[in-house]
Each structure stands twice: as structure tokens, then as C-alpha cells.
Amino acid sequence: MTNMEAALSQAAILTFEELGFLFPTPEFKHEDQDGVKDGTVCVHFRGAFSGDLLLSLHGGLLPLVTANMLGEDDAPARETQEDALRELANVICGNALPLIAGKQEIFHLDAPRQINSEEEQSLLTNLPTATVYIGLDEGRADVSLFLDEELTPAQH
Amino acid sequence: MSFNMLIVDDSAVMRAMIIKTLRLTGLPLGEIYQAANGAEGLNVLSQNWIDLAFVDLNMPQMNGEEMIHHVRKNPETSQLAMVVVSTEGSETRIASLKEQGVEFVHKPFTPEELRNTVIRITGVDYDQYGSGAQSGGDFDF
DSSP states (O other): OOOHHHHHHHHHHHHHHHHOOOOBBOOOOGGGGOOOOEEEEEEEEEEOEEEEEEEEEETTTHHHHHHHHOOOOOOOOOHHHHHHHHHHHEEEEHHHHHHHTTTTTTOOEOOOOOHHHHHHHHHSSSOOOOEEEEETTTEEEEEEESSSSOOOGEEE | OEEEEEESSHHHHHHHHHHHHHHTTTTOEEEEEEEHHHHHHHHHHHEEEEEEEEEEEOOOSHHHHHHHHHHHHTTTTTTTTEEEOOOOOOHHHHHHHHTTEEEEEEOOHHHHHHHHHHHHHOOOGGHHHGGGSSSOOOOOO
């Protein structure tokens, strides 16, 4: 695992644990969880470096984590789930960037936005700088980081 | 005595999480107002007495930093107790916010972190509120 993947993984696990009360599946292989995609959001950021963070949830994870965040038993409305997905991406991105760039750097995050599969495919024509797959309950979270330019060795 | 609260965050889910946590603290709550950005937050403040405001930073229309600036400039609200609840990880930016007299709670937060910050700001004596307050151990969230 690269330093950047470790940063994404640490930020995502912390976020799902503390906001969603979900803990990562040990020794998870993403090939083992190919459930339907629940949704994808993108957060654009600018600062010491700029780029996008993409968060996709699969296999029924989105209604589960939303219900956990709200302390509800039943799956909340789709609109509420989309709000939760945007907030999760915002928190993961906000926590991952200082792990990569250091705690003195200031980043500006745009509001997370839902993207459709066409936009996602368009973004994915560029290889992500780092991607991690995290198993949570019966589902999966994919977190990818796309940087607009390569980092210098000092930024890695 | 009860405390009127204002929660300013563009995520309705995050506002609901903060409110739920506040209710679990056992703090004597009065009215709880919500706003989706800094401009809405200022509007609520202009019409209601608020004891404590929780403010996100990254929001559309007017962000949290701008809102804090307006609140501190207005003599009627300059002393308002404020807590920034944000993903902000830059120590430089956090230090700048604290210079404006705001507390900081980092997202993701545990219920205990939010509760302890509220206790520190309000000076609430939890023993005074008896069984309603969960003064120790974990929250059943």
C-alpha cells in the first residue's frame, strides 16, 4: 500500500467508524463484493495540489450507513441517503488531504456533488492516483483520488 | 435555564446528527434552530436569542468563516458562543479560527467529543441535571 492509499484508507475507515458505526471487514477483497452501486459523489479540492476525490458505495451500504448516522432502524428516503453520501465524501476528503500534504497546508473543498455513470466513466478515463476498497458490513466503499498534476517527491 | 441552539450546516443529515447528540447530552435544551448556510444562520440570529451556535465551514452562499466574521462584528452577537464543526485539518486555519474566540470540533466527531466541548463552553454542571444527563461512559447512539 502506498502512502497515499494508506491516507485514503485511514480517513475512510475513521469516517465510517465514527459517523456510521461501521467497521471494516478484515482481509477484504473487493472482487468478493460486486453488489449494485448505491451512488457516487465527487469532491473537487484546491490547495497545495488540486484534484478530485470520488466515493462510491455498493451492495446496499448507503441506506445502512445513512440509517446508522441518523440512529434510525429503517432506510431513510433516497434524498437523505444522497445527502449522507455527500457528507461522507466531504469528511473523507477533508481528513485525507492533511494526511497527504501535512497539517499546515490549507485546502478549499467544493461542495460534494452526485455524479452519474457517464461522468464517472469520463473521470475514470484517467487512472486514479490512488484507490482503496473497504469492505463494510455486506457492502463496499471505493475511494479514489485523482490529482490534476503529479506530486513532487517532497509532497508524497 | 435552558439553552437555545443554532446548527448551521449544509447537510441535513449532519444537522440531525448534531441535534441527536445534543439531546443525548442531557443538556437543558430550549429551541433548536437550523440553517443550511451562513446567510441563513445570520438571519436566524437576527430574529432569535441563541446561546450557542454550531457552524460548519464549507457551505454554499456564505461559508462558516464569513458568518463568524459577521457575528463578531455585530455588537449584538459579538459575544456569542460558537463551535466550528468541520473536517478542517489545517492547523494554520484552525488557529486563525480560535483567535476569533470559537471552539473547534473535528469531523468525524464522537458524541463524547461534542458533549465535552458543550460542557466546556456552557459550564453546565451535569450533576445538577441528574439522570437525564449521560455524564460518563459511552453514548448509546
